[in-house]
Amino acid sequence: MNVKSKIEQLRQQIHDANHAYHTLDQPLISDYNYDLLLNELIQLEQEHPEFFDATSPTQKIGGYVLDKFEKVTRDVPMMSLSNVFNQEELFKFIERIEEVTSSEYIIELKIDGLAVSIKYEKGLFKQAATRGNGLVGEDITHNVKTIKSLPLKLSEPITIEVRGEIFMPHKSFLKLNEQRKRNEEPLFANPRNAAAGTIRQLDSQIVADRELDIFVYAIVDPQSYTQSHKDALALLKKLGFKVNQHATHTMNKEDVWKTIQKFDQLRKSLPYDTDGAVIKVNAYDKYDMIGYTAKSPKWATAYKFQAEIAETTIQDITFQVGRTGVITPVAELEPVSVSGTTVSRATLHNEDYITIKDIRIGDTVRIHKAGEIIPEVIEVVLSERKNQPPFKMITTCPVCGASLERIDGEADHYCTNDSCEAKHIGQLIHFSSRVAMDIDSLGEKVVETLFEKGYTKTITDIYHLHQYREELKILPGFGDKKVEKLIEAIEQSKKQPFHKVLFGLGIKHIGAKVAKILVNYFKSMDAMLEANIEDIQNIHEIGPEIAQSIFSYLRNEENITHIQKLIELGLQFQVENQVIKEHQFNGKTFVLTGKLESFSRDQASEIIESLGGKVTSSVSKLTDYLLAGSDAGSKLKKAESLGVTILNEATFKDIIHE
Ligand SMILES: [Zn+2]
Structure with missing residues (x-):
């Protein structure tokens, strides 16, 4: 490939990755790989100025401005930092500074979150904005306000603009994904994406619930307030900001390197993600002397940690069937230790994911934990490949044997058999779960047992269970008390409001929130049955996919009979108010x-x-x-x-x- 094509290819790759990451919150490649691509492009463009293009991704600081939020134009653009990836590059960065002036350095952990700028007037919180493209960001004032660790009033009536990193602590991230898993909503790949998705919520209540956090690390126009970065951090702390406690003052490049190595160990035990260390010259009066490039200051850089990566082999690819019939391929791995735990399985998401990465059974693969939490296959080690055949997606359901279908525009395969056992068990578990009908005694294990014994094949069967009291009491692990408690809980569930029932039915794309919107709008199942597709689509927040799904569901004879039975059993299918x-x-x-x-x-x-x-x-x-x-x-x-x-x-x- 000639240089020009290579540059164009890199620009396109980075552009696509930017769009997926910044606009869609659906990352295509790891950050480490992204940074490598970007650095390769920066270098090629420097060597070949004849191929300059004002629209190259290197000309932006990164990101697009979405339309949803008001735009904020900054007086001082937020710059991004250059990156270094190893000791040699780090020492070169420091040596270039030392050629101009001798310096001391502050080393800080680089928190893996979203950069934000926040203005205070006379000590009062005024406005917060995302980085956006550096100069123009999005106004996220209402959302940032909800972050508990951020002071709304400073300890002094000072007018100041600060910069910080919003992030989602591991604890909040695990809680959020647990919730989303229960609701069959797509999981966030890592805490940073969860934070990005959260800060773009239009409803600040959701933001507050998700428990974001922030470290503040810099002052805009810092010379007006202090003489050095060390003093600035102390001032920020004094004003009431959460400042990361690990910032370290060092005198020379050997100390800088030692501190970075220490951070690389430390970060494995921190309750939040970090992806590097930031090295800044301490004394502000040296900044202008050292200078800037078009994109970034020369007095600061980011050292990127390499994610912990392990190699192992894929022993098999198995398939799970969800309640909607969705098929999820899973890599069964030779157990291997990564970032402190043993990993033996990794989700492969769907056919496209496997095809794009060309993953085959028997391959040696490199894996890491995305956000240090979820095991992920990064890539296949092709040099280790023998002659395994390419992966072929299964065509029949691993549970019932029915054929699978892939709907146009979707990446997932679904089991087409409405009577598939895996679907039914999944649906029963979903229906009785806390977020739907809240039948406490009807957990996963009980559902599976009752299904296998033939007592509950469908949702309506649950409401006939009382007829089998005596039979149930002699089942292993049941007994009098447990059965009575179960039957009481089932009876109580008839009082659950309409929107919980609708959600409990497990209709594709109808999550808890959508169910609530539909119920608020239609008030009754009768009204819902009368609605045509346009009526449904016109509801605020209901997209065409959701509208089509509920509409098709309500045009299916079997579903209507099912609903009719549930109405007769006394479940709530309207709101009375x-x-x-x-x-x-x-x-x-x-x-x-x-x-x-x-x-x-x-x-x-x-x-x-x-x-x-x-x-x-x-x-x-x-x-x-x-x-x-x-x-x-x-x-x-x-x-x-x-x-x-x-x-x-x-x-x-x-x-x-x-
Ligand atoms: Zn099936």
Whole structure:
């Protein structure tokens, strides 16, 4: 390949990785590999200035600005740091500084999270913004406010802008993924992606629940406040910020190297992820002397730790069947120790994942723990490959033998057999789980036993179990008390509200939140059955995939019979609420515009829907109310011309609090 094609290929690869990572929160490659690609590109571009391109990924500091949040333009752009990957590169970086001036260095852990800038005015929290492209970021003020370790009032009435790293501690990450697993929502690959996905939530309540954290590590325009980085960290601490305690002051390059090696050991026991160490010149008066490149300062760099990687062999690829029939391939590994624990299995996600990485049974593979937690296959060691045949996706269900199907546009295969045992057991477990019908005594093991013995094959069977009291009592591990408790819990579950029942049915794409939205909107199963696909699609927050899924489900005869039986058994399939029926918003159509102070748009929409109203996106003759925040534009004008009732935020609040 010639140099020009190589450069173009790298640009495209990095561009794709950037988009997947920054915009979609779905990383394609590991950060370490990303940094290697970027460094290779930087080097090639430096050697071949004739191929300069203003749109090359090297010309950005990284990231795109999403449309969802207001944009914030900075006075001082957030720069990114250059990277070094080994001792030699690190020493070169220091030697270049020492040629200009002798220096002392502060070494800090590089926290693996999201950079943020935060403004305080007279000691009061004012505004927070993401890095974005460095100059323009997103306003995430409301979300950052929820981070418990961040002070909203400083210990001094100082006006200051600081920079920090928002991250998700391991504990919060494990809790969040556990929850998502129960809801059959896609898991986050690592704590950093979970933090990124969280900070982009429009509902700050969700952000608060997920327990993000922040280390503050720098002051913007620091010379106005202190003389050195060491003093700046002390000042930040004094002002009330959470400053990482491991920052170390060193005098020369040998000490810098020793500290980095110490950090590389230390990080394995920390309750949060780090991906390197930051080395900064301590004295601010040397910054201008040492200078800057177009992209980054020459007085600071990031040393990137290499992730702990182990080699092992894939003994087999097995397949799990989920409640929706989704097939998940799993690598069965020769057990190997990685980052302190023994790893014997790693998820391979889906056919595409395996094909792209060309993973074959018998291959030697390099694995690591993504975010130091989830085992992941990085790549195949091709030099070790004998002559194993390429992986072939199974075509039939490993549990029932039915054929599998892959829907256009989806990466997953599904078992097509509606009576597949794996699906039924999975559905029963989901239905009785705490997040759905909350039948405490009907856990996984009990469900499996009752299924195998033939007592519960479907959800309706659960509600007939009381007929088999005596038979159940003599089953191994059951007994009088346990059976009575189980039957009581099943009876109690009939009181679970409609949205829990709907969620419990385990319809594809209908998670807990979507079930709530649908129930708030339709109020009853009857109304839901009458709805056409457009009605469903027009609901705020319901995408076409979800609409299609619920619509198809409700057009299936068997499902309708099933629902009918559950209604007869006394389960809740409607919401009864007199307050809503009489509320002035009930049945009214809303459009939201402008900026609201007390709510996010999503929160306001939820309130309206909970009171029986619906939210649409454009103003027409059918609009009853326009809720207009500050800076309302064309929608306000149109609403005025059509004679639509306009509510300001204060009036809206008065009405909902009535
Ligand atoms: Zn099957």
